[in-house]
Amino acid sequence: MSDTSPSDPLPESLEGSAFPGGERREEIRTALIDWYEDDHRDFPWRRTEDAYEILVSEVMSQQTQLGRVVAAWEEFLDEWPTVGDLAAADRADVVAFWTDHSLGYNNRAKYLHEAARQVVEEEGGAFPTDPDGLQELMGVGPYTANAVASFAFDNGDAVVDTNVKRVLHRAFDVPDDDAAFEAAASLLIPEGESRVWNNAIMELGGVACGKSPNCDGVGCPWRRFCRAYETGDFTAPDVPTQPQFEGSRRQFRGRVVRTLGEYDELALDELGPRIRVDYAPDGEHGREWLRGLVDDLADDGLVDLSEGDGDAVVRLRR
Known part of the structure; x- marks a missing residue:
């Protein structure tokens, strides 16, 4: 969890960027959270704090469009409603479900099944509540562990995925460097609010700051702070070309x-x-x-x- 305050000096990796400091950082935080809480996409896993249900959604969402994940997630939980049910399942059935729903590599199904067994056999059926503990589960890497810790237990660090990197690069000119993105994300996240913050910044990247930005269409809360919006240059690490400005x-x-x-x-x-x-x-x-x-x-x-x-x-x- 970030223990920084808005007045903390910027780390070396952010020197020369437009990253905000002082009271402006609090204004930026408030603007994003208010925007997210006012209206956001209603995925079913956002309505639960059950670590098992959230883990299933995170594993399914890897390189799969969220619209396709919803039905698969609901059917999966109908078949195996609890971590104990999944742990007791035949692994072949779990893999077959994965294949039938075109959810990507079958290894993810195997790892998810094994992680359920670990929770039941080694953790007494209770999930670890922090990122380090969650990473001990089979197939759970740093990103997934942090997401589950955030959304299930409100106990995570700043999530940094491709969408978040794009937002930080465009808004605050954060360099295309993993250390810089991690530093910026950690400085922005409000202490003790990883659930709402990580949901909000990923929502921003998903609906407002995609490869083709939709700043005005969704009322992006960071327009007045955003370097890209001010200059019209919306290039980003995964967006090498600049969208048309004329007539926009x-x-x-x-x-x-x-x-x-x-x-x-x-x-x-x-x-x-x-x-x-x-x-x-x-x-x-x-x-x-x-x-x-x-x-x-x-x-x-x-x-x-x-x-x-x-x-x-x-x-x-x-």
Whole structure:
């Protein structure tokens, strides 16, 4: 578990990056957790704190799309509801289930079955509660152990997977270096909140900061802190090419801010033609489209909105 505070000096691996310090780190933490708790994908394993059920979900999710895992996970638990049931099962049946559901390498099924036996025979049926203890189970590596410790026992460290690396690289210019990613993740995680934090940052990487970012579409809570969002450069360790900026929402958000910098205030229908020549109040890129941009900017604390006579009035927040 991270024992660092927002004022701790940055480790050498993060020197020269845009990684936040001071009170800004607390603001970043709060923004992400509030965003996650307000709305997130409802996977069934997020509704349980049972270590066995979470371990099954983690093993199944390795290199398998989460949408396909849901049905397999539910059927698996119908067949073997407890760790004791799985430990008593015939290994051939477990492997056959794995194959029938196209869940990847059969070794994962074998290791999961063996881990269940270890829990029953060596741990008295109770899972270890920390990452080190969980790594003693067959086939459970550092990432899976940390995930189970976090989601089952709220006792994990910062999870660092490909999605988390992408988020940290884009948002804070963290170098493409494992030590730097580990350091950054450990400095961000709030003490004693590994369950909600690791779920939240992985959700951010999954729905907002994928290889093709969807910052505005899901209301990414880190837009106002994010180096990539500011510059339009969304390259990352696993994303070598830069998405198109011309015509993007990011481009028009920038135009809104620049335009408002020239005026005390503008109604939407006065602002619209100044940021795109094809603006028409009732058109595809009309009042509703522009209101979405402005609402995003208001959420980010960049503009203020007030309702005028039949039209919203926008001003740059000073």
